[in-house]
Amino acid sequence: MGQTTINMFKRSTWLHLRIPFSFFLLPVFLFALAISPNINVSRIIIVFISLHFFLYPASNGFNSYFDKDEKSIGGLKHPPKVTKGLYYTALFFDFIAIVLGLMISWEFAIMLFVYGLVSKAYSHPAVRIKKYPWLSWFIAGFFQGTFTFLMAYMGLNAFDFMVFGQWHVVFPGLLTSMILWGSYPMTQIYQHEEDVKRGDITLSYRLGLRGTFYFTAFSFSIGAAMFFYYFLEYHQEKYAWHFILSMAPVVLYFGYWYLRVHKDASKADYSHTMRLNTVSALCLNIFFIWFFLDSSQVLQALKAGY
Template identity: 40%
Template sequence: MPVYWFALTQLVNINRTNALLIFIILHVLVYPSSNGYNSYMDRDNSPIGGLANPLQPTKQLYYTTVAMDVLAVALSFIISYWFAVGILIYIIGSRLYSYRGVRLKQYPIIGYLTVITLQGGLVFWMVYHGSSVMLKTGMPIAGMIAASLLIGGFYPLTQIYQHKQDKEDGVTTISYLLGYRKTFVFCAVVYSVAMMFVGYTFFSSLMIKEFFILAIFFLPILVYFLWWAVKVWKDESFADFKHTMQMNVLASICTNAAFITILIMNQFE
């Protein structure tokens, strides 16, 4: 969701009807379907995502994800042909990430790049294109890179408590490859670079004040990240489900609130 709001902040004139429809397509259909399909393939018995005790998936879940994907693509043509193509690419990529016959998630680098490219750069472009009044087809490169890196600087932390379970399932995540301590170092570096690109995106749009407002909203995330990193550095048992979810919730609230605040400011200028 933060990538959605981030993309909207970079538009001067927004087609609000399209923006609302895009929000529904992504957050009500595409993302839940992708998570559902991933759960169907993984059949997790231990904590995953926001669930401490996930139920075992059924065949009905699979059929539901297919129906949601078909509906998402059909609705996407209301926006534009290019947006529909983008949604289709996202769906195919997310399926290849989870599907047992391919399972891109088992490869640490390829899986990582797949996630940050789809959830970051591709989503940023789709929202930017579909929500613009003139349906811009140009590539806002800096924004797309910034969005990908924002995802990339956080995603490994969502894997940090699943090392044992993933390994038993034949999956080597980027977090497992790095180990507990290096996962935090890696995320800190990627997030720092992400903020450089976010800064460039905002400064090039003369949104200097907005960038500093964004930085203020991000401070609680930085504080919790450093506090958690120190605890894990001393005792790796703190790289658990509870702390991961706390980090996830805090980052989601602060990042969404930051971009929504900036978006509202832009509408009144």
């Protein structure tokens, strides 16, 4: 146990938690915040920390421990060997997330617990949802999108499970899943060899390199159109057009990368994948921060000198 405790503090353990990788899931939290009617600073801080500093890293670490990847993974170009300490650290981070959740409500804590269970089932060899291409695609997109959106919304507003029956909350949650369902196969495009070696037949492997690009382009187009409709129907036209404009850099980079892969399949690599993820997350985060500040009247208050 002493050696395990030491391993919990090893550099390799903290690298596999991939805390900075949580930046790529930040848009879901920001979107939930932007449409929240009950703004409370302490709840914002608790929900943010529980998700991005504990729940997501716990999922990353647990996944890394059982995958034991030798080649690049999301957020780590050269992953170090895993230790038993990583396993216990991931469980400890899950526990801390739930404890923080209880500071808001038991409902929010249960949502955190359920997310942790699903993330474990995704990679644990006893279940390993990851090896089923369509099931893993659906579950990853749903739980990192819709489920997390509703979870964050509940925590930010101290609401109960009644939010699951409110379409004006469920609908934007489904929109986050649409974006994730489109982008998810792209995150697997450089891992075909590693995944097949473990027996994980991912959706990207099934689709092939070009098929992955076509699938993402189609899904992303539908998702963008639904976002446009959502902002027109529930907010203001300016948000619909600003969303489309904010996605322009993502579309441009995606097209540039596709042309490179079309000429040279080796360009479907880790570096290009991470650049696409970074551009996408950056554009979405900037948009949702602006959307929150503008729709909540914070910008107007600042302009007025408050």
